[in-house]
Amino acid sequence: MEKTAEFYVVKRGDTLGEIAARHRVTLEQILAWNPEIEDPDVIFPDQRIRVAPPRTHGTYEPFPGADFFQSSVTSPIIEAMGYRLIEEGCSEYAAGPDSQWSEADRKSYARWQRKLGFQGHDADGTPGRKSWDKLRVPAVYA
Structure with a gap:
C-alpha cells in the first residue's frame, strides 16, 4: 500500500498497530507524530491521526482542512x-x-x-x- 495521505481518520475497531502497518510505518513513528496520544491502546472513532511525517519543506503548518x-x-x-x-x-x-x-x-x-x-x-x-x-x-x- 502506498502512502497517499498525511492523516487517517480512526474507524471503529482500529488499533494503532494496525493503522501503522496499513501505512507502512512503525507504532513508534505514529506516537512520535501524534504527541497528543497518551495511551497507544486508547483511540477513538473519528479521531484524526498523522500517519506520515510532517512536511519538512516549510516552517508553517499546512492547512489541515x-x-x-x-x-x-x-x-x-x-x-x-x-x-x-x-x-x-x-x-x-x-x-x-x-x-x-x-x-x-x-x-x-x-x-x-x-x-x-x-x-x-x-x-x-x-x-x-x-x-x-x-x-x-x-x-x-x-
Missing part, C-alpha cells in the same frame, strides 16, 4: 493557531488557547478573517485555506 476544526478535535496545531491569533490582535480567549477546538477559537478566527477583509460566510470562524496560509501557524511537529 475545514473538517479538522470541530470540538471533538484536540491537537497542538489548534493551540499554535490560537497563539498566532493573539499575536495578530484577534483574541477572543478568556484564559488563552489550548489544544481543543472551542467557541473562543472560532470567534478569534472570525476576527482574523474580518481583519483580512472577509465577510459573511467567509468570516464565520471556520478556517479556510487562504486565511490559514496568511496566518502562518508555526509547524508544531518536528
